[in-house]
Amino acid sequence: MTGGIVIGGWEFVWAAYGLTFLALGAYGTSLALRLRAFGEQTPEGRSSREARDEEIGPASAGSISSPARGGASRRSIEEEEQ
Amino acid sequence: MAFEAIPKPSPRAPLVAGAFLAVAAALLAVGSYIGLFVAPPEHFMGEVQRIMYVHVPTAWNAMLALTFAFVCAIVVLFKQDWKWDARLEAWLEIGVLLSFLLCVQGSIWAKPTWGVWWDWDPRLTTTAVLCFAFVGILALRRFVEDPVKRATWSAVATIVAYVDVPIVYFSVKWWNSLHQTQSTPQTVASSMITPLRINAFGILFLIVGLSILRSQLARRKIAAELAPPLPEQDRLAPTGGVA
Numbered sequence: 483m484t485g486g487i488v489i490g491g492w493e494f495v496w497a498a499y500g501l502t503f504l505a506l507g508a509y510g511t512s513l514a515l516r517l518r519a520f521g522e523q524t525p526e527g528r529s530s531r532e533a534r535d536e537e538i539g540p541a542s543a544g545s546i547s548s549p550a551r552g553g554a555s556r557r558s559i560e561e562e563e564q
Numbered sequence: 565m566a567f568e569a570i571p572k573p574s575p576r577a578p579l580v581a582g583a584f585l586a587v588a589a590a591l592l593a594v595g596s597y598i599g600l601f602v603a604p605p606e607h608f609m610g611e612v613q614r615i616m617y618v619h620v621p622t623a624w625n626a627m628l629a630l631t632f633a634f635v636c637a638i639v640v641l642f643k644q645d646w647k648w649d650a651r652l653e654a655w656l657e658i659g660v661l662l663s664f665l666l667c668v669q670g671s672i673w674a675k676p677t678w679g680v681w682w683d684w685d686p687r688l689t690t691t692a693v694l695c696f697a698f699v700g701i702l703a704l705r706r707f708v709e710d711p712v713k714r715a716t717w718s719a720v721a722t723i724v725a726y727v728d729v730p731i732v733y734f735s736v737k738w739w740n741s742l743h744q745t746q747s748t749p750q751t752v753a754s755s756m757i758t759p760l761r762i763n764a765f766g767i768l769f770l771i772v773g774l775s776i777l778r779s780q781l782a783r784r785k786i787a788a789e790l791a792p793p794l795p796e797q798d799r800l801a802p803t804g805g806v807a
Contacts, residue, residue, distance in 0.1 A: 491612035491676045498615040498672045499596065502622065502665055506770060509661055510585070513777045517578075520784050 566644035567712050570790050571783040577776050584773030588766050595621075595762030603755050612676045616756075619669040620747075621764035625771055626662035629655050630698065630729055632775075637722035640715055646790075649715040650782035652722065654775040656702055662771070663695040678742060686735040687743035694732055697725040711789050 599617030606613035633655035639648045670688065671681045682688065701721045708714040736745045749757055 487608055488610045488612050488676050491610060494612055494672050494676050495600070495614045498669045499600070499618055501668055501672075502618050503592075505661065505665055510770075510774060510777075513774060513781065517777060517781050517784075520781060520788075 567646060567715065569646070570787045571646040571650060572787065573780050573783050577780045581773045581776040581780075584769050584776065588769035588773060591762055591766030591769060595759045595766050599759035599763065603759055604753070606756075609677055612673065615669060615673045617759045617763050619666070619673060620760055621767045622662055622666050622669060624764055625767045626659060626666050627729055627733065628768070629659035629662055629771055629775075630694070630726060633659050633698075633722050634726040634729075637719035637726075640719040641723075644715075646711075646715075646786050647779075647783065649711075649719075650779040650786060651775070652715075652719060653705060653782040654778035656698060656705075656718070656722065657778055658771050658775055660695060660698045660702060662767075663691065663698065667691060667695060683742050685742040686739040687732065687741050690728060690732045690735045694725075694728045697728060698722075701725060711786060 595617065599614055603614070603617070605611050633652055636648050636652035636655055639645070640652055667688075670691075674683065675681050701718050704721060705714055705718050708717060733746075735741060736743050752760070
C-alpha cells in the first residue's frame with residue numbers, strides 16, 4: 483500500500499476467484515457422484531442393473547446384486563407393481 | 565397424516581438442474597471476464613477491488629439461500645412434508661457453503677486493504693456466527709436418527725438461527741464497523757454494476773441447480789430410511805446362481 487492506495491494485489495484476486503470456483507465446482511462434482519452412487523440403490527438404478535444382470539447371466543448376477551441392498555428400492559418397486 | 569408419503573425422486577430433475585447449471589456457467593464466465601479484465605480498477609483499492617465481483621454476489625446469494633432454508637423450515641413445520649424437508653437440507657448445505665466462501669473471500673480481501681486477515685468487527689463476527697450456527701444445524705441433522713424428529717428439530721433450529729441473517733445485513737448500519745456499508749447503484753460506477761449483477765445471477769442460477777440435485781439426493785436418502793428393511797429370509801437368500 484502506498485499513500486492509502488493499494489498497489490498490485492492480483493494474487494489476492496486470483497486466490498479469491500480460484501477458491502470460490504474450486505469450492506463450488508468440487509461441491510457440484512461431489513453432488514453428482516453422491517447422486518450416482520445413491521442412484522444404483524434406487525428403483526431406477528436397480529432396474530438398469532437388473533437389465534444388465536439379465537444380459538450377463540445369473541451366475542454373474544449373484545455377485546452384482548448385494549444382499550445388503552436397502553428396503554427402499556424393494557418397497558418402491560412393489561408399490562409400482564401394484 | 566403428517567410425514568407419511570415417501571418422497572420419490574423426480575426423473576426430470578437432473579435435466580432441469582443441468583439447464584440451470586449451464587446458464588450459470590455462461591453467466592459466471594461472462595461476469596468474471598468483465599470483472600477481471602474489462603471493468604476499471606477502483607481508485608483506492610486498485611485491482612484488489614475486483615474481488616467485489618465475486619464477494620458481493622456470494623453474500624447476496626448466501627443470504628438468499630438461508631432465506632429459502634427459512635421458508636422451507638416454516639413449510640416443514642406446517643405441512644410436514646418430506647419434500648420440503650429435503651429442500652430444507654439442500655438450502656441449508658448451500659447456505660453454509662456460501663457463508664463459508666463469503667468469510668474466505670472477505671479474509672482474502674481484508675489482508676491487502678485492512679492489513680489483517682481477520683478482524684472481530686460486527687459484520688465479520690455476525691457472519692462467522694451465522695456460518696457456525698448453520699453448520700451446527702447440519703450436524704444436528706446428521707446426529708438425529710429419527711427422520712421425523714430430525715425434520716422438526718432442524719426446522720425449528722433453522723428458524724431460530726435465521727434471526728442472525730438480518731443482524732448480519734444491518735450490522736454495518738447499527739454499529740461502527742471496519743466493513744463498509746452496503747453500496748447502491750447510486751454509489752457505484754455503472755461499469756462496475758454490470759459484472760456485479762451478471763455474477764449475482766450466475767451464482768443464483770448455480771445454487772438453484774445445485775439445490776435441485778441436493779434435494780433429490782435428500783429425497784432418496786429419506787425414502788431409503790423410511791422403507792422397512794427386507795425380511796431376514798429375503799436378505800439372506802442368494803440372489804443369483806452362485807454356489
